[in-house]
Amino acid sequence: MTTIQIPVSVLNLAPIREGNSPKQAIDDLVDLAQATEKMGYKRYWIAEHHNTPTLVSSATSILIKHTLEHTSHIRVGSGGIMLPNHTPLVVAEQFGTMATMYPNRVELGLGRAPGTDMKTANALRRSKNDPVYTFPDDVRSLLTYFGPEDHQSFVKAYPGVGTNVPLYILGSSTDSAYLAASLGLPYVFASHFAPKYMEEAISIYRNRFQSSEYLDQPYVIVCLNLIAADSDEEAKWLSTTMQQFFLNVVRGSQNPLRPPVENMDELWNPMEKEMATSMLSVSLLGSKESIEHQLTRFQERYSVDEIMAVSYIYDREKQKRSYEILKEVVDGI
Numbered sequence: 001m002t003t004i005q006i007p008v009s010v011l012n013l014a015p016i017r018e019g020n021s022p023k024q025a026i027d028d029l030v031d032l033a034q035a036t037e038k039m040g041y042k043r044y045w046i047a048e049h050h051n052t053p054t055l056v057s058s059a060t061s062i063l064i065k066h067t068l069e070h071t072s073h074i075r076v077g078s079g080g081i082m083l084p085n086h087t088p089l090v091v092a093e094q095f096g097t098m099a100t101m102y103p104n105r106v107e108l109g110l111g112r113a114p115g116t117d118m119k120t121a122n123a124l125r126r127s128k129n130d131p132v133y134t135f136p137d138d139v140r141s142l143l144t145y146f147g148p149e150d151h152q153s154f155v156k157a158y159p160g161v162g163t164n165v166p167l168y169i170l171g172s173s174t175d176s177a178y179l180a181a182s183l184g185l186p187y188v189f190a191s192h193f194a195p196k197y198m199e200e201a202i203s204i205y206r207n208r209f210q211s212s213e214y215l216d217q218p219y220v221i222v223c224l225n226l227i228a229a230d231s232d233e234e235a236k237w238l239s240t241t242m243q244q245f246f247l248n249v250v251r252g253s254q255n256p257l258r259p260p261v262e263n264m265d266e267l268w269n270p271m272e273k274e275m276a277t278s279m280l281s282v283s284l285l286g287s288k289e290s291i292e293h294q295l296t297r298f299q300e301r302y303s304v305d306e307i308m309a310v311s312y313i314y315d316r317e318k319q320k321r322s323y324e325i326l327k328e329v330v331d332g333i
Helices: 022-039 060-069 088-101 118-124 131-145 175-183 195-208 232-251 270-279 288-302 316-331
Strands: 008-012 043-046 075-082 106-111 167-171 187-190 220-228 283-286 306-310
Touching (some): 008 022, 022 043, 022 060, 043 060, 060 075, 060 088, 131 167, 131 175, 167 175, 220 232, 220 288, 283 288, 288 316
Parallel strands (some): 008 306, 075 106, 187 220, 220 283
């Protein structure tokens, strides 16, 4: 096998599997972090979602702290903190505290979406004004809070000052590409559910990137779906769990992560299938050989700096095997 030299990382939305409790979902999150740490994954990020009974990723910073406590060296961060829901000072204090407890392991991915429906967003948000529009200023505030003492104003984040918690700008459209480029920060694109603008966003970011004290060259991470197995047939079968997950998104339904099924056409209609499939267009799916071929083609076209994979697989051991196969591909094993 050819070695595809690229770091790989993990995104976890912390879904609840059918028949399991929220506590089990949190235990699963930690168990997967420990497994992927042993495999040599670079970072492990946890999402933020609210008012979603099938996900336990609402208090993201608490889950990050819990994961840090039960791992030893993998970098743990947010994918991401939805900044409109939080004041920058509180985020800086939380992440500054974690960075003080776990030096050089804490990362802060930032998104401008609420991570929920609008009614819940209104319940979460800190003001009646739409803080989406203050996102660039909020990011700058965080950079200051984590920066050196002589760059601070009267209000400071303690602990936080001088921790230099690394920031990453997340995007699912082209908007945040401009901001990441202008601030000279790394950019993470959410191709795992919104692939439509991926190519354009990457191009904007690279073309407009301005070097900064944080980054000399543009750094692009693409998050994509991963269903890897010991055969193409098994991967296709396992992927029906992921397809059911995205059918939830299309329908606005709230079903837990379900076991694979033999025939998805019994569950969705042609329009639902088309909508879900379009969201899944940036995925690695199949045997080790298939994953290697797909990833090679992807890199030939986009040459991203890092792959972040999310793997919706019902069986925990098969999910770990999926991540193991991707790591074997990039390591040329």
